[in-house]
Amino acid sequence: MNEWNIQSRAHACQACQKPFIDKQAYHTLLFDQAEHFSRMDVCSACWQTQFSQGATDRKGFVSYWQGTYQAPPPPPPEPIRKENAESLLRKIIESQDAKYAPAAFILAVMLERKRLLKVKEQFVREGERIFIYEQPATGDAFTIRDPNLQLNQLDTVQREVAHLLEHGLTPMTEVMPSDTGQPEGLTPLEEVPADEAEPVQN
Ligand SMILES: [Zn+2]
Incomplete structure (x- = not known):
């Protein structure tokens, strides 16, 4: 599964x-x-x-x-720049990268505490607890596995989450920057709205 x-x-x-x-x-x-x-x-x-x-x-x-049902709101006038816990969780799930499983779980717990996600259901499958969360406004259902974190792992995972919130996910197609972080002018996490995506004529 x-x-x-x-x-x-x-x-x-x-x-x-x-x-x-x-x-x-x-x-x-x-x-x-x-x-x-x-x-x-x-x-x-x-x-x-x-x-x-x-x-x-x-x-x-x-x-x-x-x-x-809530009709979807009109798109925001400005692209949202800063990563928030929900957008980060969505990107992690889209990445399907298992190394982020602990971070995804912590983000879901954070969002539930802020009442931005609600637990709809939980199951145990092959010894692992699976949570179904719902985002009440959009109705989206998130399936999240409990990674069964040990107490001594929490600190590391919380620091990883803080780092990801600050810097976002490194896109998988991109080579990890060696030391200084993202090169200036490169903002891979910002989505260009379709109507601004046409090439600039000089
Ligand atoms: Zn019907």
């Missing part, structure tokens, strides 16, 4: 395909697909149908929750 993933909340019912509207109730069914958890978001009417057809008795069903 891939213990790390983010599954975004759907913007339309995955049974009847009707788009969700702001403040509409949605229902999430979570299934264990051996390789990963898969979620299915449906509207209330389709949830009734799913439920009466025995969706919660289906093989692999592990969890169900209900939420309120």
